[in-house]
Amino acid sequence: MWMAILFSREVRKGRPLGVRRLGQDLVLWRDDDGRVNALSDICPHRRTRFSLGSLVDGRVRCPYHGFEFDGxxxxxxxxxxxRNFKPPEYLRAMSYRVHEEHGIVWIWYGRGQPDGPPRYLDDMSGMDSHxxxxxxxxxPFPRAVENQLDVFHLPFVHHNTIGRGMRTLVNGPLVKKIDEHSFIVYPFNEVDVGQVPRRAEDLNSGTMRNxxxxxxxxxxxxxxxxxxRIVAFFAPIDGHSTEIYISFHLKLTGIGSLDRLLAGLAMPFNKYVLHQDRRVVEAQDPGIFGDRLVRADSPISMFRKMFLADADLRRALGMDGPGPRGNPSMSPRGR
Ligand code: FES
Ligand SMILES: [Fe+2]
Structure with a gap:
């Protein structure tokens, strides 16, 4: 599958970039045409890091003995x-498929072949200012994703920012599956005045603007x-860490530079909100398998089904199944 791993601007011209994603060390660089390439950041010769090397004619050059590799x-x-030597096939470095679009760099992980470019949001035209x-x-990766699908932490974690109003009662939530790999969540939260939460079937997304x-x-x-719009992606570094990417897209005035400026001015607020999340999310038990979910967690369940079906990703992150920390039988007092 395609996985968004970086902002485009992180891969600068003229030098290789070393990053860890999906439990692998990668080196990325732009070739002479500006195209992004990705290899495993281990030289096959005597296994030092390409990312400490340099670029020559659009290739990456290992810093140790100067072997050069293409994408x-x-x-x-x-x-x-x-210079007339033709290097043998056994000196091949491991390469990754890369796609760059919408200011994002994706790599392909796991089995199979891409049948097209990565899926992106389909209604972002004219929303370039960000x-x-x-x-x-x-x-771990699932904790990062699930925090953003959690529709009822707002009045608690974000009580003085985006969660003002104590709308602690969750109707639904209404989760609409678009297809096998995507869904929409409509939050219908209300102030609790003693009413019984409505079921998802009784809610009408037609009334919802956000x-x-x-x-x-x-x-x-x-x-x-x-x-x-706030667009985010969560790039798994390994089984323990995740890079959180957010971009704030604005079209208020329709003047690109002004909208970009306003989007930039709003970023400290978005960061503040993000750090409200960070405090509780980093304190979570990393093992998801011990969670006891409730009705309002249905968007999280929807994500989990997809994650649990993705053996390639779970293997890459070393999250193959319930580990000791996540095993219910190991929980204190058999919760
Ligand atoms: S270790 Fe890379 S060229 Fe020798
Ligand atoms: Fe949050």
Whole structure:
């Protein structure tokens, strides 16, 4: 599957970038055409890091003995053998399929072949003006995603910001599956005046102007209004950490530079809200398998079904099944 792993602007021209994603060390660089390439960040010769090397004619050059590799992983030059030498096939580095679009770099993980570009939000045309931010959280990938699908933490975690109003009672929530890999969540939260929460079947999304959209494995949108969106992706570093990416897209004035400026001015607030989440999310038990979910967690259940079906990703993150910390039988007092 395609996984969003970086903002485009992180891969600068002229130098290789080393990052850890999906439990692997990767090196990414732009070739002479500006195209992003990705290899495993281990030179097949004597296994040092390409990311400490340099770029030559659009190839990455290992810092140790100067072997040069292209984006397909083929060795093209072994300096010690002279410039006419054709390097043997066994010197191949492991390469990844890369796609760059919408200011995001994706890589392909797991089995199978892509049948097209990665899925993105389909209604973002004219929404190019945005500001970007990212940071690392010490939390496994599913915890990062699930926090953004959680519709009832707002009055508690964000009581003085986006969760003002004590709308603690959750109707539904209404989760509309778009297809096998994506869904929309409509929050219908209310102030609790003693009413019984309505069931999802009794709610009408037609009345809702704002919603969350999720595209598996890691793309998320908070549709605040037509001209105001928060887009996020959660890039798994390994089984313990996740890079949180947010971009705030604005179309208020329709003047690109002004909208970009306003989006930039709003970012400190978005960061403040994000850090309200971070405090509780990083304190969660990393093992998801011990959770006891309730009705209002239905968007989280929907994500989990997709995650549990994704053996490739779980293997990459070392989250193959309930571990000791997540095993219910190991929980204190047999909760
Ligand atoms: S270790 Fe990379 S060229 Fe020798
Ligand atoms: Fe939150």
């Amino acid at each position: 397909s992983g083929s060795a093209l030059r072994v300096p010690a053998e002279g 500001s970007e931010y990212h940071e690392t959280w010490r939390i 919603y969350l959209k999720f595209i598996y494995p890691n793309l998320w949108e908070n549709y605040i209004s037509k001209g105001t």
